[in-house]
Amino acid sequence: MSCFIFCSVCDARQGNGSRPHIVLVMADDQGWGQTGYYGHPFLKTPHLDEMAAHGLRLDRFYAGGPVCSPTRATVLTGRTHERTGVMSHGYPLRLQEKTVAQALAEVGYVTSHFGKWHLNGIRGAGIPILPSDERRPDAFGFGHWLSVTNFFDMDPLMGRRGKPAGDFEKKRGDSSEVIVMEALRFLKAQINKSSDVLTFTVIWFGTPHSPWASLEADSQQFPQLSFQAQRHYGELVAMDRSIGALRSGLQELGIADNTLLWFSSDNGGLPNKDLQPTVGQLNESIDGMVPLRGSKGTLYEGGLRVPSIVEWPSRIEPKVSQFQAGAVDIFPTILDVVGLPEETMLPV
Numbered sequence: 606m607s608c609f610i611f612c613s614v615c616d617a618r619q620g621n622g623s624r625p626h627i628v629l630v631m632a633d634d635q636g637w638g639q640t641g642y643y644g645h646p647f648l649k650t651p652h653l654d655e656m657a658a659h660g661l662r663l664d665r666f667y668a669g670g671p672v673c674s675p676t677r678a679t680v681l682t683g684r685t686h687e688r689t690g691v692m693s694h695g696y697p698l699r700l701q702e703k704t705v706a707q708a709l710a711e712v713g714y715v716t717s718h719f720g721k722w723h724l725n726g727i728r729g730a731g732i733p734i735l736p737s738d739e740r741r742p743d744a745f746g747f748g749h750w751l752s753v754t755n756f757f758d759m760d761p762l763m764g765r766r767g768k769p770a771g772d773f774e775k776k777r778g779d780s781s782e783v784i785v786m787e788a789l790r791f792l793k794a795q796i797n798k799s800s801d802v803l804t805f806t807v808i809w810f811g812t813p814h815s816p817w818a819s820l821e822a823d824s825q826q827f828p829q830l831s832f833q834a835q836r837h838y839g840e841l842v843a844m845d846r847s848i849g850a851l852r853s854g855l856q857e858l859g860i861a862d863n864t865l866l867w868f869s870s871d872n873g874g875l876p877n878k879d880l881q882p883t884v885g886q887l888n889e890s891i892d893g894m895v896p897l898r899g900s901k902g903t904l905y906e907g908g909l910r911v912p913s914i915v916e917w918p919s920r921i922e923p924k925v926s927q928f929q930a931g932a933v934d935i936f937p938t939i940l941d942v943v944g945l946p947e948e949t950m951l952p953v
Contacts, residue, residue: 636874660916683936697726706746733764
């Protein structure tokens with residue numbers, strides 16, 4: 606299955622018995638065409654571009670569903686989302702599911718989640734996750750979390766595992782940069798405890814999900830756009846910057862070479878005409894099929910096809926793949942990389 610799809614990743618495992626640190630990063634509503642490396646006409650994403658140039662760029666990567674919660678369920682379980690009970694956005698993940706976090710924790714990984722959760726059955730704007738929530742991240746294998754129920758923007762209010770209800774953390778700044786800094790702080794603490802520690806970190810952005818709010822310096826880069834579109838793209842600028850901070854932070858911690866960093870988005874781009882293009886534009890040097898048909902919420906290419914990059918400097922050489930793959934392949938690929946049997950996960 607995944608070993609056939611991602612031979613570059615799986616072959617990497619065979620060269621060395623050591624297991625890598627693993628970081629999964631996911632945008633929220635970023636369309637396939639919203640990157641610099643796919644030729645967006647005005648959005649610049651230098652850090653994603655650099656990651657794509659140095660890693661495995663998956664040009665035909667598909668979300669687990671056309672909206673967010675189904676894809677999140679698929680990423681964590683390796684199963685089609687309807688089997689997990691997550692039929693659409695805001696549906697809760699079944700407690701009997703086996704997640705990649707649980708599988709890795711069982712073999713000694715320190716597991717953590719930062720950012721958007723949206724697998725506990727709560728809809729509406731993101732609020733801090735409560736310790737009484739039976740579907741909080743630690744119920745699914747995350748030993749540490751700093752998370753919110755759904756989308757979140759500037760100056761987020763977040764819940765942290767181990768804190769009582771009402772003792773929330775008010776953060777300052779762009780939400781993408783906040784959770785990346787928190788994740789790096791946590792990773793540094795674990796590495797300081799033991800140089801032999803292995804970590805599994807999930808960073809789920811709230812960007813660029815509506816409503817849009819961004820730093821003025823970021824939104825002002827798009828004076829030709831409407832007020833709302835400026836903020837939408839301003840969020841993507843900050844998210845790209847946070848990915849640069851993450852990659853630099855892993856270097857500073859001395860673990861970048863042995864870290865499998867996997868970036869993707871949860872579904873296709875938004876249909877709002879003020880934001881176009883979100884799902885790609887005609888550029889035959891990249892892909893004769895774009896612009897893609899449809900958008901978030903549809904089962905067309907524009908609703909399901911998303912950007913994805915896998916970077917593992919010591920193991921994966923730069924490559925562009927046109928092989929079809931998707932969120933359903935993340936869990937089984939990780940199992941293969943760390944040397945766990947396929948039976949570790951529930952049937953697809």
